[in-house]
Amino acid sequence: MKVLVIGSGGREHVLAWKLKQSPQVTQVFCAPGNAGTGVDVTNIDINASDSERLAQFAKNEKIDLTVVGPEGPLVGGVVDVFKKHGLRVFGPSKAAAALEGSKAFCKDIMRQASVPTAEYRVFKDAEGAIDFIQERDETPLVVKADGLAAGKGVVVCENKLEAMAAVNMIMKQNAFGDAGKTVVIEEKLVGQEVSILALVDGKTIITLEAAQDHKAAHDGDTGPNTGGMGAYSPAPFATPELMDTVIEKILIPTVHTMRKAGVEFRGVLYAGLMLTSQGPKVLEYNVRLGDPEAQAILMRLKTDMYDVLCAAADGKLKDLPQLEWDDRTAICVVMASEGYPGPISTGHPIRGVDDANALPDVKVFHAGTAVQKGEVVNTGGRVLGVTALGKDVSDAKRKAYEAVRCIRWQGAWCRKDISDKARTAN
Incomplete structure (x- = not known):
């Protein structure tokens, strides 16, 4: 079997490395890959956003499974292009990927699904956002660029001045380009962060082992937000009771609400949670494996990765045996x-x-x-x-x-x- 992994980051390296370990897989390609994937698998010089060229490569090479790593191509609709060509691909459609591509859409879905999350408001102009901040009591806020910003579009603000500065940076100074044309302003949640990632095939949900990411740049969770400075798995905060709650109150309602809206979700549904004193609340959803969570989680996965992702892509997760994990x-x-x-x-x-x-x-x-x-x-x-x-x-x-x-x-x-x-x- 031949596999194509789309992307060039650490998540794609671990995916390619893990898929290569399957006895069923004869060759793994990574497009465009990096220096590390170039050692472990075969790099292909096609940009991750060039959906048509990627699909043509997959057809020419008779690729049996394509795995899309990063959010950009997913939000851009690469999965739809592959399906149009009759190719097997793992990842959500463009419509489903909006769950990560637009934070405002994501919050609206959570509201419809009664998923616990921070109170929020959406603004399309800086003046309205600043007026809202000025009228509020002095409480910590989080200002988020609506679109994709490589994990950097979230600014945690301890007071009104910081929040207004964040709005100006995102909306007036265009720090994140078009991603910042709309902002979401929400209350700051306090507690431990945990990442819960699940495989979804439209109907069946299988959670992976939990991980804890470290978003802040510096020790002690200080400094600006990053794409993630490290992770570990398993996360002791993710007790069996918590996992049951997350599946019942967060993942199932979200997938069901998406389906009711006419959008079937297939791929990875990643819930970034804050474990607050009122229980787990969703900070954000992503629609792909986390990076660096994927490195920690997949290092521990013992089940054949090719079997797992094929089952998810084919809508057959219910037939998959229970995943096996390294206890370390x-x-x-x-x-x-x-x-x-x-x-x-x-x-x-x-x-x-x-x-x-x-x-x-x-x-x-x-x-x-x-x-x-x-x-x-x-x-x-x-x-x-x-x-x-x-x-x-x-x-x-x-x-x-x-x-x-x-x-x-x-x-x-x-x-x-x-x-x-x-x-x-x-």
């Missing part, structure tokens, strides 16, 4: 470029990845890398996801950071506290 803890530490999440310095040669990969229970997944003049260099903000398995959280953390210490390039940095939140779990 996986931790992914993201190594980033100097300046991230702001302007970054790129093109620096990366050393030591082979040394890190040689360590037991370690795999380095590439994200923002490319080969230039025979050397692997950094090309993006989040560069590598250094991932390790350990018998418990402490062991996995030790192994992950031992691997991090093997790797160097000019300006490289990472958070030092990935997984420390696990110690505060009851």
Whole structure:
């Protein structure tokens, strides 16, 4: 069987790596891929947003399954193009991907489904948004660009001045381009964050093992929001009772409400949750595997990934045996470029990845890398996801950071506290 993975980040590297492990899979392609996928599988020089060329490649190569990694192509309708050509593809349609492509649409679906989430208002002009902020009591707010902004379109504001500055940055200074033409302003939720990812085939929902992401740039959850600086799985906060609640009160109502609206959801439904004193509330939905959650979660998956994704794509999840998991803890530490999440310095040669990969229970997944003049260099903000398995959280953390210490390039940095939140779990 031949598989095509669309995308170029760490999530796509772990997907390609995992799919290649299936005894059924003879070849894995990644379009366009990165320096790491170029080692593990075969890179194809087609942009992830070029849906027609990708579909034509899949037809010519007789690809048996295409897996779409990033949100951009999904929101752009790549799945619809593949289905039009009669190709098997894993991922939601353009209409279903609006759940991530528009935060306002997402909040409206949650309201219709009675899914617990933060109170919110949607604004299409900066003046209306600023008036709303000024009229409110002084409480922390979150200002979100409505569209896709590579995980950076969310600004957590502790007071009115910060909230108004965020509106001006997003709507007047166009910090995120067209993604910021509409903003969602909501109350700030307080608690532990947990990521619950589920496979959905339109009718059946199968949850994956839970993970906890670290969105803030710096230790202690300080600094600006990023696409994610690290993750670990399993997350001790995600108790069996919590998982039952999430399935019953959040995932099932959302999928049902989408179907009632004439939109069948097939793909990954990712609920970013805040565990508040009133119970779990949804911060946002994504429609693909999280990055870096995917690295930590899939490092632990023992079931054949090809079987899993084919069942989801074919609407046959109900026939899939229960997923098998490695009982150990996986931790992914993201190594980033100097300046991230702001302007970054790129093109620096990366050393030591082979040394890190040689360590037991370690795999380095590439994200923002490319080969230039025979050397692997950094090309993006989040560069590598250094991932390790350990018998418990402490062991996995030790192994992950031992691997991090093997790797160097000019300006490289990472958070030092990935997984420390696990110690505060009851």
